[in-house]
Amino acid sequence: GAGVSQSPSNKVTEKGKDVELRCDPISGHTALYWYRQSLGQGLEFLIYFQGNSAPDKSGLPSDRFSAERTGGSVSTLTIQRTQQEDSAVYLCASSIQGQETQYFGPGTRLLVL
Amino acid sequence: GEDVEQSLFLSVREGDSSVINCTYTDSSSTYLYWYKQEPGAGLQLLTYIFSNMDMKQDQRLTVLLNKKDKHLSLRIADTQTGDSAIYFCAEFQGAGNMLTFGGGTRLMVKP
Numbered sequence: 641g642a643g644v645s646q647s648p649s650n651k652v653t654e655k656g657k658d659v660e661l662r663c664d665p666i667s668g669h670t671a672l673y674w675y676r677q678s679l680g681q682g683l684e685f686l687i688y689f690q691g692n693s694a695p696d697k698s699g700l701p702s703d704r705f706s707a708e709r710t711g712g713s714v715s716t717l718t719i720q721r722t723q724q725e726d727s728a729v730y731l732c733a734s735s736i737q738g739q740e741t742q743y744f745g746p747g748t749r750l751l752v753l
Numbered sequence: 754g755e756d757v758e759q760s761l762f763l764s765v766r767e768g769d770s771s772v773i774n775c776t777y778t779d780s781s782s783t784y785l786y787w788y789k790q791e792p793g794a795g796l797q798l799l800t801y802i803f804s805n806m807d808m809k810q811d812q813r814l815t816v817l818l819n820k821k822d823k824h825l826s827l828r829i830a831d832t833q834t835g836d837s838a839i840y841f842c843a844e845f846q847g848a849g850n851m852l853t854f855g856g857g858t859r860l861m862v863k864p
Contacts, residue, residue: 671850673851675852682855682856683841685853688851731795744795744798745795
């Protein structure tokens with residue numbers, strides 16, 4: 641079946657602009673995760689959604705970052721007033737119920753000029 | 754948070770075995786994973802092991818877990834040039850609902 645999909649695959653933006661990154665999890669997976677992969681910091685957890693529960697936002701680096709998940713499926717990660725240090729690959733993953741294996745999408749490569 | 758550590762680089766010849774090592778610090782980890790990342794791609798799940806196991810074999814892949822020493826290894830038998838990639842180990846801590854990743858080991862396979 642279809643895996644996790646993300647869009648866009650690449651995004652170039654100017655410093656100070658807002659960006660939205662989209663993730664479509666595997667059908668039937670109730671848990672959804674966002675991670676960030678950057679040269680200096682490696683792979684970092686950002687946020688976790690499980691069903692209709694309040695998300696775990698403990699990994700979000702600043703209040704410029706927010707995420708939502710509508711209808712328990714698609715998720716959007718929004719970065720406001722982007723900074724150059726936001727340049728990274730943003731990876732989304734999903735799992736069946738949050739305690740099992742996470743399957744990753746191809747990522748969105750964000751470059752902030 | 755807890756640290757997961759890996760060596761940065763490993764070079765082997767085609768046909769040899771590769772062993773990639775990982776150490777972790779959280780003894781409460783329930784699952785430990787190996788992911789593979791090729792250039793420009795996302796993370797591909799290779800294999801995983803539950804914390805009450807000490808070995809798991811899956812075709813050319815063998816995972817060994819030493820809980821006492823908090824040491825995880827991935828052995829790739831008959832390494833091929835297509836195995837060249839970055840390999841990440843990760844631990845899952847149920848309480849944190851997240852994977853904690855090592856820094857990745859870049860495997861280079863020479864023909």
